[in-house]
Each structure stands twice: as C-alpha cells, then as structure tokens.
Amino acid sequence: MKRILVLLVIFTVTGVASGGFKEKFIEEFVKKPWGAPPSQESVCISCHTSDLMKEEFKEIVRQWRQSWHAKNNISCHDCHGGDPKDEKMAMSEERGFVGVPSYTEVPEFCGKCHAGVLENYYKSGHGMALKNDGTGPNCVICHGSHQIQRATIDIINEKRCSQCHTYERAKIMKQALFSTEKKITDLYDAIERLKKKGIYTEELYKEVFRTEADFRLLFHEVNVSLIKESTDDFLKRLSKIEEKTARLFSELRFRQNFSAFIMLLLAGLGIVIFLISKRGP
C-alpha cells in the first residue's frame, strides 16, 4: 500500500516537473479549437481587418463574411486573384492580381466561375445593352458584390427594376418564375427537415441544386416566353424529387410506428413477467 502511494507521488511529481516540455502540444491543444485542421488565414483578410486599413476597406471584409460566397469558402483571391499566402506579393500582377473590375468588365469577372450564366446574360436585353453602349445593368446591380446572398426571386422588385424601365415586364417575369421557385424553396425546406431526422440528404440536395442552377441559368436570358415554355419541364423534374422526399417522410413514419409497436409488445411482456414474479413460486 505504502509502496503504491510512493510510486504515485513519484509519478505525479515527475509528471508536473516535465510538464513544460511539451510546448508544441500545448500550443495545439489549448490555443486552437480541438481537432481543427491547420488553417492559414488569408493575408488579404488579415491586412484588410487591421487598423492600418481605412474604415471603408475594412467594411469589405465585414460584408464578405456575411455573404453566400464566404459560406461556400469562396475567398478574396478566388475573384480578385493575387497570392493570399504571401504578404509581399499578395497584390502583384505577377500572381494574377486583378483588383477592381470596371463597370463593363464585371460580367467577365463573375463569369470566370458562372460561365453558363454569363453566356445567357449576353443573350438578354440586359447583357446586350451593356455590351453595345455600356448602359445595361451588370451583375452587381441586381446581386450586389461583397455581401452577395443566395439568389431568390425577390431580387426582382419594383424598386430595383424601375430604376431603368417600368416594372410591368419584370412583374410578368416574376410571375412566370413563381411556381418553380416556390417548389424549389419547399424542397430545400423538406430536405432540411429530413436532415434533422437523421437522413442522409446530400444526393437529394445536389439534385435540387442542379435543377435550380439550370433554372437560374435559363432565367438570365430574361425571356418570358422561354421561361414559360420550360417551366413544365422544370416542374416535372422537381416533382420527381418531391416524390422521393415524400417517400422518405412516410418511411420515417413507418419506422416510428413499427418501433412503437415493438416497444408496446415488450412492455406487455414486462408486465406479464412482473405479475408472475409477484405471485411467487
């Protein structure tokens, strides 16, 4: 017994004494959230949030942090180029830095990623006007820039559209989009609920997302008759996904009823055994 205690004391004391030796570990263990991968903050962000920066430039990072791009890990250099790892070369043209695009350059700037949208946009009245005399709205007019959010049908509204033309035609457009848009939102809701119930929804989500993307692509031509023609197709595609979610919901109900049934059976068995045990041998 005594020997054990002595051993314990030796163990603890040596432990404490050599405890400082693992600085590297402490660094990783205490200062970082547990298990976080070694992530390096972009130098664009660290500089643009520092006190050296003008308030208006700091605001850019604040806005971006709220954006849909940020949520999807699209960072400064993905659009503006440059080197986010090298402070000195961060804004060097050598490393592909492009800075701020001019008004008419904006579609090409966004179109680096949104290529399909770009193509359809140039077919639209908006795009043609921009190309011809630089008057049409570019991407940013409707979507905003750094604080960009996930696109919804509400981007089309009287205040925005009537800056350039009457709202009438835009309204017809919005109405044509409405049924498809509603179905898409409902599906995302359903998927979210399924996910909360422990169902793996990534495939379903991708399916809706792909349909939504095709739909948005088409929309950028801003052609009401085209939208009307293809709405049926989109609704059909979405209905197929809807059937899948409905099946999953009814499967979940079945599971609950089934296990409730087994639970009641077992409870009955328990009561019987309890009564037998009370009766005694």
Add this chain to the structure above:
Amino acid sequence: MWKGIVEWLEVRIGLKDFLREQFTEYRVPPDINIFYTLGIVAFFAYIIQAVTGFFLLLYYIPHSEHAFQSVQHIMTEVPYGWLIRLMHVVGSNLMVAVVFLHLISVFIMNSYKKPRELTWVVGGLLLLTTLTFCLSGYLLPWSQLSFWATTIVTNLPTAFPYLGDWLAYLLKGSEQVSGTTLNRFFALHVAFLPPILVTLFGLHLFLVRRIGISRPPFSKNYPPPSSWTQYRHEEYPEGIPFYPSFFIKEMYMVVLYMVIMFFVITFMPTLFLPEEASIPADPYTTPLHIKPEWYFLAPYQMLKLIPNKFLGISIQLVLLFIFLFWPFFDTSDERDIRKRPLLLTVFFLTIGVWIILTIWGKYS
C-alpha cells in the same frame, strides 16, 4: 421428442443434476435487491450488441471510401437495416449507462471488499474494454461526427512525453486520422476486443459464482464484519432460489432495458445521431460543435480545465489507477456505507464532480 433429447443428455452429462445445482438449489441472499440484476442486464446488453453488430457486418464496408455510403445503405436500402443500426447505436450508449449503474451499485454496497477485490478489478477492466469498444465503433460510420470526435480523442495521448506521440501514431497508423485508422479501429472493434471481453466476462462471472454473491450490507441482521482468512463459498441456506425467484426478476429487468431502448428508438431516434452523423467525413472542414460522447465528456472537460495538459493526463491516469485498484485502497472491514461518512462523502463528491464536468463539457 423433447423428452428424448433431455434423456439423451441426462445419460451423458447429468443435465438434471447440473441444472438443479446451478439454478434451483443455488440460493442467493434472502435480502437480495433489484440492483443485483444490473450485472446480468449489462451482459444481456452485450449480447444485443454482438447480434446486431453481426448483422451490420454483413453490409458494412471497412474502407474510408465506402464506409459512409455502406452505413447509409444499411439505413435506407437494407430491409430493417435502420432498426438493426439504431439498436446497435442506442444499445451502445445504454450499455455504458448500465455498466455505470452496476458499478455504482456494487460501490454503494461495498461488494468489492475482501474476498471480492479481484471481481472489482476484472469489472474495472471490463469497463475499460467497453469504453474502447465504444471509441473504436464511433469511427466506423466515417461521418463528420466520427472523424472529428476520433481526432479529438486520439490527440489525448500526445500529452504524454515521448510515449504519447508513439501511442497516438500506433492508434492512428498515420499523422492524422485516416483510412489506416479506420482499418485499425475496425480490427479492434470486431476482432481484437470481443475475445478480450468474453474472457474478462467469463472471469468476472467465475469469480462471482466461486466466491458467492455478496449480501447487501443494509439489513438489520447483517452479520458483523468478520475477518476472512480462508477460502469458503458464501452460502445462503435460508436464501431464495436463484431459479425461478431471482431469475424472473433478472428477466424483468432485461425486458425493461429493451423497453427503454425501443422508447429511445421510437421517440428520440436522433438522440445519439446528431446532424454531423449524416455528413460524410471531411478532413478539410472542422464542424463547429464536435464533442466526445457523453461518457467521455467529464474527462474531456477536466483536461480542458487543467492548463498543463501533461499534468491533466497524469492526474487522470492516477485517478484511473486508484479506481481500478480501489479495493486495495479501501481496506476497512465495515461494509455499510451509512456508517462510513468519509466514504459517503467521497462517493457523492465523485458523482457530483462527474455530473458537473459532463454538463460543463456539453455546454462550454
């Protein structure tokens, strides 16, 4: 037919005698209480894990590229696969709870005292094996939850100088949790640990039967503590027959265990499967709220609170050592915990601190 089989066996192995000796004539203490059934419930919980585990194994693929999909396949395509998996998942948590309760009850009744020290030590090893089972099983679905919880836990040994890095590497088979880790944990979970558990359980049960079940120390006519100088089997001629009287109580508790399991499956199917459990593992995205399982929360929080990690892990190892060999630390003859205020304080303090740390760990 049935009679024929029994006769056939009777002639060869003396079945009736054996059953009489082991069941109807075997007597347990007259004042035995319901907490003495928890050991059997724990044993039964293991059987459920083994059976459901076997069925999961029919469809599970232990490879980092297929593991997640194969589990989702079990959940959605395999007929009643969801039920088997939920029984296994919920069961693993309930099982730990039952083992904890069993431990608490033998502690309160001081059943670990001479001559039952070994039973306690083997029980302690059973608990550690159980927790290793849980730890290794947690990684297998290869979800965000399993990946990051395992990253946290396999980081723990690195707090230990020299040996720690080596140990962590041995566990993971690579610097980070990876496909190799998955294979190691899979091998642990389905091949290495089961025979260890079965052996330990056999030993535990052998000790319980060989020594005889302890008498609860609370009754009025409990004999005064006597010194134990020579082996004897603790007999209870005035006790109640194990079969059917006590056996039926055990069966009742086993059914109660199953009812609780199905209650959870019916009304709280995602209790142990939060959202991250249905997202495939992604080493490049750390989820925000990953915590170890509830039974590891207290030690986890304790480690977080002690600024020097090596000190933290040393203290935990010392505590573990004290726990495993507790009967050799507590050598008094008195078994009635009500007459031992110091022990009672230690008990409530430990439970209280454990609960506080668990809650703290959960919400910090």
